[in-house]
Amino acid sequence: MAMENNAQSTNLPARPPRGGGRGAGRGGQHDQRRPGRGRGKRDERAPREFEQKILDLARVTRVTAGGKRMSFRCALVIGDKKGRVGFGVAKGADVQIAIEKAYKQAKKHVLVVPLLNQTLPHPVWVKFGSALILVKPAPEGTGLKSGGAVRMILEFAGVPNAVSKIVNSSNKINIAKATLEALKQMRSIKTKASIVEGTATLEPQPVVDTI
DSSP, X not given: OHHHHHXXXXXXXXXXXXXXXXXXXXXXXXXXXXXXXXXXXXXXXOOOSSEEEEEEEEEEEEEETTEEEEEEEEEEEEEOSSSEEEEXXXXXXXXXXXXHHHHHHHHHTOEEOOOBTTBOSXXXXXXXXTEEEEEEEOOTTOOEEOOHHHHHHHHHHTOOBEEEEEESOOOHHHHHHHHHHHHHTOOOHHHHHHHHHTOOOOOOOOOOOOO
């Protein structure tokens, strides 16, 4: 009997070594994977042409026949701090969409600000809606004596010295638009001289019918 048991035991298949079961199969599958399919570092986004900063972000509601629709409104200031600045307002279904749309809107309305001796060429009064602001030059070393939206826009435009005053409004968007309008009206010394001499070619202004 002992001899028969030994003979039968020799015919039994050998047990697989420990750790060679499912782990080995998985290891084989990992080895057969295509190259480059693993998780790699995400491609870094190319730097944008302008820096950006949110001036105002609010959730707004629109009432329609089907009910209320929620969205986000973003007011964004962009600039290169080298004389170019822009401002945009847009709405989106979420915050990121609103920011992207506001950036594109601001990029369409970028303007170049003329500087003279590290400040603005001359003072300007501007009224936009309920906002009335004064933006005027300041001596070198004064810095920006401004606040809120005016300061943000002047910083992104790269104006090192200026003084401003806000009258009759606390609406950030109206103040920002008034500041942009003031910067549009800035003329360099050469442009002002050519206007006096009558040799300047200015863009025609739209005619507003007041009747």
